Amino acid sequence: xxxxxxxxxxxxxxxxxxxxxxxxxxxxxxxxxxxxxxxxxxxxxxxxxxxxxxxxxxxxxxxxxxxxxxxxxxxxxxxxxxxxxxxxxxxxxxxxxxxxxxxxxxxxxxxxxxxxxxxxxxxxxxxxxxxxxxxxxxxxxxxxxxxxxxxxxxxxxxxxxxxxxxxxxxxxxxxxxxxxxxxxxxxxxxxxxxxxxxxxxxxxxxxxxxx
Ligand SMILES: NC(=O)c1ccc[n+]([C@@H]2O[C@H](COP(=O)([O-])OP(=O)(O)OC[C@H]3O[C@@H](n4cnc5c(N)ncnc54)[C@H](OP(=O)(O)O)[C@@H]3O)[C@@H](O)[C@H]2O)c1
Numbered sequence: 012x013x014x015x016x017x018x019x020x021x022x023x024x025x026x027x028x029x030x031x032x033x034x035x036x037x038x039x040x041x042x043x044x045x046x047x048x049x050x051x052x053x054x055x056x057x058x059x060x061x062x063x064x065x066x067x068x069x070x071x072x073x074x075x076x077x078x079x080x081x082x083x084x085x086x087x088x089x090x091x092x093x094x095x096x097x098x099x100x101x102x103x104x105x106x107x108x109x110x111x112x113x114x115x116x117x118x119x120x121x122x123x124x125x126x127x128x129x130x131x132x133x134x135x136x137x138x139x140x141x142x143x144x145x146x147x148x149x150x151x152x153x154x155x156x157x158x159x160x161x162x163x164x165x166x167x168x169x170x171x172x173x174x175x176x177x178x179x180x181x182x183x184x185x186x187x188x189x190x191x192x193x194x195x196x197x198x199x200x201x202x203x204x205x206x207x208x209x210x211x212x213x214x215x216x217x218x219x220x221x222x
Contacts, residue, residue, distance in 0.1 A: 013145050014152040017162060017174040018072040020189075021046040021211075024178065027186035028159035035088040038100065045181050049211045064207045068175060077148025079107050080140050082161035083115040086130075092117040099130065107156075110147040112140055114161060137161075137168045159189040166193055174200075174216040198222075 022028045023046065030042030039046060054060040055069035083092070091097040092115065099105055104125040111130050118132035131147075133140050144153045155165050165171050190196075199222040204214045 013077070013148055013150060014172040015141060015155060015165070015170055016076070016152050017155045017157075017171060017176070019047075019050055019069055019175060019177060020157060020162060021050070021177040021179050022159075022189055023181050023183040023186075025182050025184065026188045026190045027183040028157065028162070028189050029084075030183050030186040033084060033088060038088065040186060042181075042183055042186060046179055049177060049179065049207070049209050052209065061209075064205070064213070065209050065211065068177070068213050071175065072154070073108075075151050076109060076154045077151025078109050078144040079111045079154045079156045080144050080161070080165075081111065081113055081156040082158050083113060083117075084160065085156060085158045086113045086115070092119070095119075098122055098124065104128075105130075110144070111156075112144050112147075114140055137165050137170055141165075141170050159187040163189050163191065163193065166196060169199070169222075171216075172218045174214075176214045176216065178212040178214060180210050 020028065030040030033040050037043070044051065049065050050056055050069050052061055053066040053069045054062050055066050060066065086099055087097050105128040108127040111128055113130055113132050115132055116134050118134050122130045124130065133143065135143065141153060155162060155171060199219055200216040201219055202214060202216050204212055206212050
């Protein structure tokens with residue numbers, strides 16, 4: 012069974028997964044790097060990084076993943092659809108190494124990058140996008156890569172089997188929140204949490220049998 016999974020999805024105490032305004036100079040707006048400082052400190056992110064609890068969670072990001080789905084605002088800053096040369100933030104060899112489906116109302120032709128990443132652009136419902144990504148994943152799992160709008164839509168549609176969420180002890184006050192409209196989500200998931208010495212809290216949401 013190919014699962015739909017979310018990993019390393021980082022939110023502030025007040026539920027924001029990005030700040031504002033998003034731009035070429037500031038992809039996370041006023042949040043800067045603060046949502047992911049915990050991850051940048053791990054060996055998963057770079058040689059010499061920590062090897063403890065945060066790293067153990069971070070590394071699960073890529074295990075058994077055969078495709079990713081992301082939103083248009085993760086792929087580029089506002090207006091990237093008007094730039095025919097925009098290929099994402101990540102340079103010639105993006106860190107996905109699988110087919111990667113970008114949800115956008117303004118799709119373009121697919122782009123094959125180095126290292127196994129091919130970006131495909133889809134204007135489709137979450138369920139249709141997941142079916143397409145599953146087919147491309149060759150029996151492996153599909154990662155829902157964010158941002159918060161896409162994560163919220165997939166959760167609302169009941170399309171997420173497992174979510175690793177990282178609560179970071181900062182307050183953003185504004186940006187894009189993930190929880191709006193997801194009342195009682197906890198009833199369909201088994202939820203566990205563990206505090207890390209780094210100060211973040213890792214939460215895992217595993218869909219209950221039959222939900
Ligand atoms: N905290 C984290 O762990 C984390 C993880 C990933 C990303 N991020 C950050 O989150 C921010 C982006 O999040 P976001 O919530 O603003 O946007 P997003 O979820 O990346 O993308 C939303 C956009 O994708 C397009 N889209 C979504 N569903 C669609 C569908 N079914 N069909 C067609 N198009 C669809 C629409 O754009 P168009 O109408 O323009 O096509 C929509 O406005 C960035 O700052 C990124 O860096 C944070």
